Amino acid sequence: xxxxxxxxxxxxxxxxxxxxxxxxxxxxQIRSLVQALGMLPVLIILAIAFHxxxxxxxxxxxxxxxxxxxxxxNTVLGAGMTFVILTGGIDLSVGSVLAAxxxxxxxxxLIPDWGMLGIPAALLTGLLFGxxxxxxxxxxxxxxxxxxxxxxxxxxxxxxxxxxxxxxxxPDLPFAFIGNAVIPVAPGFGIPVLAIIxxxxxxxxxxxxRRTVLGIWIYAVGGNQAAARLSGIKVWRILLxxxxxxxxxxxLGGVMSAARLFAANGLQLGQSYELxxxxxxxxxxxxxxxxxxSIWGTLIGALIIAVxxxxxxxxxxxxxWQFIIKGLVIIGxxxxxxxxxxxxxxx
Amino acid sequence: MVHDGEPTPRLEMRGISKTFxxxxxxxxxxLKAWGGEVLALMGENGAGxxxxxxxxSGAYYADPGGEILIDGQPVAITDPISAKRQGVAIIYQExxxxxxxxxxxxxxxxxxPSRGGRVDRAAMRAGCQAVLDRLGTPFNAGTTVAGxxxxxxxxxxxxxxxxxxxxxxxxxxxxxxxxxxxxxxxxALVRQLRDEGIALIYISHRMAEVYELADRVAVLRDGxxxxxxxxxxLNPDTLVKxxxxxxLSTFYTKTHDxxxxxxPVVMEVRAITDGGRRVHPCSLxxxxxxxxxIAGLVGSGRTELARLVYGADPKVAGDVLLDDIPVTIRTxxxxxxxGIAYLTEDRKALGLFLDLSCGTNINLGVIxxxxxxxxxxxxxMWRRRAAEAFETLRVRAASPQVxxxxxxxxxxxxxxxxxxxxxxxxxxxxxEPTRGVDIGAKSEIYRIIDDLATxxxxxxxxxxELPEIIGVCDRVLVMREGRIAGEVGGPSGMxxxxxxxxxxxxxxxx
Numbered sequence: 001x002x003x004x005x006x007x008x009x010x011x012x013x014x015x016x017x018x019x020x021x022x023x024x025x026x027x028x029q030i031r032s033l034v035q036a037l038g039m040l041p042v043l044i045i046l047a048i049a050f051h052x053x054x055x056x057x058x059x060x061x062x063x064x065x066x067x068x069x070x071x072x073x074n075t076v077l078g079a080g081m082t083f084v085i086l087t088g089g090i091d092l093s094v095g096s097v098l099a100a101x102x103x104x105x106x107x108x109x110l111i112p113d114w115g116m117l118g119i120p121a122a123l124l125t126g127l128l129f130g131x132x133x134x135x136x137x138x139x140x141x142x143x144x145x146x147x148x149x150x151x152x153x154x155x156x157x158x159x160x161x162x163x164x165x166x167x168x169x170x171p172d173l174p175f176a177f178i179g180n181a182v183i184p185v186a187p188g189f190g191i192p193v194l195a196i197i198x199x200x201x202x203x204x205x206x207x208x209x210r211r212t213v214l215g216i217w218i219y220a221v222g223g224n225q226a227a228a229r230l231s232g233i234k235v236w237r238i239l240l241x242x243x244x245x246x247x248x249x250x251x252l253g254g255v256m257s258a259a260r261l262f263a264a265n266g267l268q269l270g271q272s273y274e275l276x277x278x279x280x281x282x283x284x285x286x287x288x289x290x291x292x293x294s295i296w297g298t299l300i301g302a303l304i305i306a307v308x309x310x311x312x313x314x315x316x317x318x319x320x321w322q323f324i325i326k327g328l329v330i331i332g333x334x335x336x337x338x339x340x341x342x343x344x345x346x347x
Numbered sequence: 348m349v350h351d352g353e354p355t356p357r358l359e360m361r362g363i364s365k366t367f368x369x370x371x372x373x374x375x376x377x378l379k380a381w382g383g384e385v386l387a388l389m390g391e392n393g394a395g396x397x398x399x400x401x402x403x404s405g406a407y408y409a410d411p412g413g414e415i416l417i418d419g420q421p422v423a424i425t426d427p428i429s430a431k432r433q434g435v436a437i438i439y440q441e442x443x444x445x446x447x448x449x450x451x452x453x454x455x456x457x458x459x460p461s462r463g464g465r466v467d468r469a470a471m472r473a474g475c476q477a478v479l480d481r482l483g484t485p486f487n488a489g490t491t492v493a494g495x496x497x498x499x500x501x502x503x504x505x506x507x508x509x510x511x512x513x514x515x516x517x518x519x520x521x522x523x524x525x526x527x528x529x530x531x532x533x534x535a536l537v538r539q540l541r542d543e544g545i546a547l548i549y550i551s552h553r554m555a556e557v558y559e560l561a562d563r564v565a566v567l568r569d570g571x572x573x574x575x576x577x578x579x580x581l582n583p584d585t586l587v588k589x590x591x592x593x594x595l596s597t598f599y600t601k602t603h604d605x606x607x608x609x610x611p612v613v614m615e616v617r618a619i620t621d622g623g624r625r626v627h628p629c630s631l632x633x634x635x636x637x638x639x640x641i642a643g644l645v646g647s648g649r650t651e652l653a654r655l656v657y658g659a660d661p662k663v664a665g666d667v668l669l670d671d672i673p674v675t676i677r678t679x680x681x682x683x684x685x686g687i688a689y690l691t692e693d694r695k696a697l698g699l700f701l702d703l704s705c706g707t708n709i710n711l712g713v714i715x716x717x718x719x720x721x722x723x724x725x726x727x728m729w730r731r732r733a734a735e736a737f738e739t740l741r742v743r744a745a746s747p748q749v750x751x752x753x754x755x756x757x758x759x760x761x762x763x764x765x766x767x768x769x770x771x772x773x774x775x776x777x778x779e780p781t782r783g784v785d786i787g788a789k790s791e792i793y794r795i796i797d798d799l800a801t802x803x804x805x806x807x808x809x810x811x812e813l814p815e816i817i818g819v820c821d822r823v824l825v826m827r828e829g830r831i832a833g834e835v836g837g838p839s840g841m842x843x844x845x846x847x848x849x850x851x852x853x854x855x856x857x
Contacts, residue, residue, distance in 0.1 A: 212722045213714050216707060223700040230659055230689070230697055231711055231766070232680040291702045 038285040039300050039333065046304065050311030058314055061189030065182065071306035072194035073098075073253045077273055078280035078298040079205045080249035083242040085281050086209075087222040088290025089144035091243060093133060094250040095273035096155035101125045101254025102264035103162040106170055109258075115174035122254040129155055130247015131240065138239035152274065159266035167265040179259030194256055198302075201249065205295045218242060222290025279326075280305055283333045304329070355419035357382040357546040358403075358435075358515050363413035365398050365570075372398045375413075376572045378565055380515065380546040385537060387561035388550045391590055391785035395570040396550050400517050404437045405430035417515070436508030437517040440524075442500050444492050451475035451488035454507045478506045482536060498529035505536065516540065517548040522556060526645045534560060552783075553812075554583060566590055591786055599793050599818030603636060603800035610634050612671070613805040614687070614774045616656055619665025625651040627829045628665065633774060633805040638796060640820030640836075641809045642848050648829040649809045650692055653776045657689040658682045669773060683712065688767035692778040692809070698763045699751050705762050706733035706747030712770040736765035741791060757788025764795065775799065776807045781815060793819055813845050825851035 051058040077094050084091045101122040109118035129151060136147045178197070182190035209215035221228045221238045229235050253273075258264050282288065283304055284297025308329060312322045356379040365373040373395045380386045390396050401407040403415065405427040414421050417433050424430045444453050451471045452459075460467045460474070475488035484502050486495060492503060501521060508516050518537070522530045537560060541547055551557055557564060564581060566573040566589040573589045613635045618628035626648045633639050641649045654660045656667060658676040666673055667687075674685045682689070691697040699708055710717070710729050717728040733747035740761040744754055751762050760780065767775060777796070781789045796819055800806055810816050816823055822837035825848050833851035836843040 211724055213718045213724060214722055216703075216711070216714060216724070219703060220700050220711065223702045224696075226697050227691075227700060230657075230679050230691060232678075232683040233711075234680065291700070 038294075038297050039283055039304060043300055043304050043307065046307050046311065050307065050314060054311065054314040058311055061186065063310070063314070065190055065192060065195075067303070067306050067310045068195035068198075069192040070310060071302045072192065072198040073256050074273070074276050074280055074305060075198040075299060075302040076201050076249050076253050076256065077277035078284075078302045079201050079295060080246035081274075081277040081281045082205065082284070082286055082293060082295055082298045083209075083218065083245045084144070085222075085278075085286050085288065086218050086290055086293055087239060087242050088225070089137065089239070089242065090148060090278070091133065091246045092145070092148040092274050093129065093151035093155055094246060094253070094277055095270035095275075096152050096159060097126050097129045097247055097250035098253045098257065098270035098273055099264070099266055100129065100155050100159040100162060101251040102258040102269055103159050103168065103254075103266050105255050105258040106168040106173075106264045107162065109170050109173055109175070110168075115170075115172075118173075118258070119175055119255050122258065123248060123251040126251020126254060127244060127248045130244040130250070133247065134240040134243030137243060138236040144243075156266070159269070161266070163264070163266050165266065167263055169263045171262055173259060173262050175255070175259050176262060177259070179256060179261070194260070197252070197256060198299075201252070202295055202299050209295055214238075214241065219291055222292075224291070276302075276305055279330045282330065301333075356380060356416075357418060358548075359416040359419075360399070360403065361414050361416070363399060363402060363415075364410040365395075365402060365407060366410055371570055373402075373409075373570045376567065376570070378572070379575075380548055382514065382544045382546045383541055384562040385541050385547045385549055385560050387557040387564040388548055388567070389552075389557065389564055389586070389590060390567035390573075391787065394567040394590075396567055397519070398570075399567070400437060400519065400548070400550065403430065403435055403515075403517065405435075431511055431513075434512060434514035435517070436511060436513035436515070438501065438504045438508065438519065438521060440520045442497070442504055444500055444503060446491075446493040448492060449488065450479070450486060450490050450492060450495075450503050450506070453492055453503055454478070454488075454510050474510065475506070478510045481509065482506055496529075497524045498526075498533070501525075501533070502536075505540075509540075513545070515546045515548070517550070519550045520552065521549075522551070522553065528644075530556075552786075554586065555814075557581075557586075568592060587786065599790075600797040601819070603638070603797055610636060613669065615668040615671075617666040617668070619652070619655050619667070620663055621651065621655055621660060622663035623829070625829055626655055629826075629829075629831050631824060631831065633807060635805055636800050636803045637822065638800050638806045638808060638820045640816040640823035640843075641807060641826060642813065642816050642823055643826035643832075643852050645811060647826040647852070649826050650778055651829075652826070653689060653778055653807070653809060656682070657687060657776065659689070683770060683772075686771075686773035687776070688712075688770060688772040688774070689776045690764060690767055690778055690780060692782060694759055694763050699759060701752030702750060704748050705737075705742065705744055705751045705754070706730070708751045708762050709733050709736045709747070709765045709769060712766050732769055736762075736769070740765050740768075740795060755785065755788075757784040757791075760784050760788065760792065761795075764792070768799075772804065774805045774807070776809070778809045779811065780808060781810075781812070813848060816848065817843050817845065823848060827852055 047059060057063060077098070080094065081091055104125040105118040105122035108121035109115040111117060133147055133151055136142050137144050178193055181193045183193065183196070184190040209218065217228070217233050217238050220231070220233060221235055225235060257269060280301035281293070281298050283301030284293065284299070286293025286297055305326065308326055309322065312325060317325070358378070358380040360376065360378040363373055363376045364371070376395065376399055378399065388396050398407065402409045403424065405424045415424055416422065422433050424433060424435070445456065454475045455471050460470045472488045479488060482502060482505065484499070484506070486499060492500060495503065521533060525533060537547060537549070549560055558581065561578065561581070563575055563577050564586065565575045566586070568590060576585065611634065612632045614633040616629065616631050618630050620626050620628040629652055631639070641652070643649050651660065655662045655665070656676070658678045658681050667676055668674065669685055669687070676682045676685060676687070679689070695701065706729055710732055713732065714724060714729070717725045719725050730747070736742065737744070737747065742758050742761045744758060751759055754762065764780070780796070781792055784792065796806060796808065808816065808819055820836065820843065823835045823843055824831050825833050825835065835841040835847045835851070841847050
């Protein structure tokens with residue numbers, strides 16, 4: 001006989017029934033709350049800090065309206081980027097697609113009496129480039145990074161070609177209200193139309209991601225593509241859809257920026273917008289490997305970037321230091337993402 | 348083997364506890380291992396085996412109060428390096444080798460011998476080859492690891508342990524990915540190392556291995572130490588009772604009428620093949636309410652055959668008929684549409700969405716069918732289906748909202764199984780349905796299979812565990828080298844026994 005007792009102890013048997021699976025409902029609630037809040041506390045702290053550092057000029061109706069306007073285009077691009085990154089992909093071409101779409105918008109807006117065609121022209125341009133990206137990725141099985149890196153360059157060239165490498169102006173832009181109108185809600189405070197468009201995009205994205213079958217499939221493809229295929233999900237259709245959405249929303253961004261500026265320049269417009277959009281998504285806690293994330297996070301991420309730009313300018317930080325600080329904030333946020341992923345239970 | 352008179356065990360762990368936030372993973376556990384013997388460590392998933400071994404290897408800190416003695420001397424194991432210095436080596440299921448380096452480079456990783464500031468490759472190769480010769484490996488020190496099979500990589504890990512002069516060697520489920528032949532070779536090596544005086548701790552779920560190898564068996568349950576059996580005391584009933592804490596008088600359930608296997612054919616597969624790469628033309632008939640086993644060695648083409656039928660891999664030729672009507676299956680989607688579901692052998696990589704909730708994982712096959720207005724989720728149905736699945740399959744999780752990744756293996760398997768049950772398949776192919784599942788959940792899965800058979804579903808069970816095949820199936824096809832080598836049970840007249848299956852699987856019978 002060895003050192004052990006072979007009997008079966010009762011308490012161990014009794015303890016068995018309860019702890020079978022994972023976390024308690026309360027732990028799940030707390031965790032999902034922490035995850036849902038994500039970067040919101042950071043946003044609030046930044047806003048308050050800038051308010052007091054900037055002689056109480058930050059949290060005013062007028063300034064917040066400007067922040068909303070500044071955040072709007074990046075929010076729209078970030079929403080499209082969220083769809084793509086949720087599937088584990090990336091879309092580097094959105095800045096160039098935005099420029100080409102804005103060019104299309106302005107060219108079409110110059111058609112006499114049919115200037116409003118500028119809006120569908122831009123949207124279709126964006127959608128077309130999105131579908132091309134998506135087809136190459138879904139059917140050609142090419143890596144998203146490579147495909148969209150290529151279209152980042154190629155579409156930039158096309159955008160320049162569209163305006164013969166010059167700036168197109170339209171001082172009588174028929175849809176200029178999109179970029180400049182402000183809907184007054186209270187004395188001294190109004191909501192810019194740009195911001196309203198961004199909010200609508202976020203709401204629609206939320207609905208698609210959380211309330212439709214398509215949304216679940218997007219998360220499924222991002223979480224485990226092999227399992228998605230074996231579960232009967234048409235993976236190619238999902239991939240095509242997310243890149244099409246990203247392209248379409250870049251087209252919408254083109255409309256917004258054309259309307260804001262009454263002009264478009266194929267060379268300069270939308271330069272490095274893709275980086276801000278990606279930063280918004282990552283700040284929002286969406287995982288770079290796919291399958292985890294939320295559209296609300298992207299909204300908060302885009303707001304953080306806008307608040308940083310606006311606030312740092314307000315406080316009088318030079319352009320150079322703004323770059324450095326923004327970069328560090330993004331790295332810090334990704335580090336936070338790591339810690340959070342470690343916290344979530346995976347067996 | 349009587350140790351009471353012997354001086355000191357090679358390893359003694361006393362009063363080891365480990366608390367994670369909210370969970371007591373280990374509670375005053377003890378363990379003794381002597382040099383020159385194999386101690387099997389058994390317990391269900393979550394019993395604390397891995398946690399205990401991680402404390403021994405320095406990956407975790409134990410709670411204060413416990414102690415570890417090696418050769419009677421208390422030692423402080425604070426990190427993996429100090430564990431190594433004390434002569435402890437662990438070989439995990441997931442091997443930790445650098446695939447792009449050679450065997451010698453892997454064995455010397457981090458402590459390359461140098462001469463005048465340069466790596467002394469000759470010394471490295473010679474030192475490595477000496478160990479490899481002792482093990483009798485089929486590869487040499489200069490071989491690149493990427494080209495080695497899993498079994499051979501395991502040998503590299505063992506060689507690394509021997510090279511580090513380890514006195515205590517822990518093997519964590521080493522045979523999971525090995526074929527029968529490779530397993531036999533590993534066992535021979537384990538015995539050789541035992542005879543050389545090393546203390547081996549062998550973690551396994553497989554009873555048969557434990558019977559074959561172990562000199563003593565220590566059992567953990569729910570983080571507590573239950574007891575140790577000597578070889579003489581070892582018998583299945585006692586062992587299962589110790590591990591589970593209750594009797595498993597009816598481990599395998601077979602209440603469905605086995606005569607149904609002569610009933611109508613629900614699925615017929617005619618000469619399906621991938622062009623002879625892994626599967627030569629295979630034909631089979633599956634009857635309504637029948638549990639058809641597919642046995643064979645690992646690599647005999649069982650999973651590949653199932654994947655061809657399911658449309659997961661492209662087939663070169665062959666037909667599938669459901670209820671006598673030919674169906675075109677090019678993708679898994681087609682198969683599901685036709686009513687064929689396939690439970691994968693690798694639920695984490697190919698089955699589950701670990702970051703999605705249990706409820707969504709359960710509903711994934713039917714959310715499209717349930718959706719309203721062409722694509723809007725029906726949460727009422729989602730909740731109802733999830734709740735029913737939890738109820739009927741006894742999934743142990745706080746709620747359907749819990750992420751499936753946080754569940755134990757058995758509960759994960761039940762979630763995946765219920766996804767396929769939701770689509771009400773005509774044919775259900777289960778590939779290793781109880782792999783990595785604890786013994787309690789195992790018997791529940793057997794009960795579910797039996798229940799499905801009574802509901803007229805045709806079921807195919809692919810398994811490497813012969814007792815499982817024998818306990819569950821009405822008829823068994825045995826595969827060998829991509830072909831169906833024979834049939835036992837049913838109209839063949841041959842009883843379903845280990846010997847009959849093995850003779851076909853190994854190619855002894857004609």
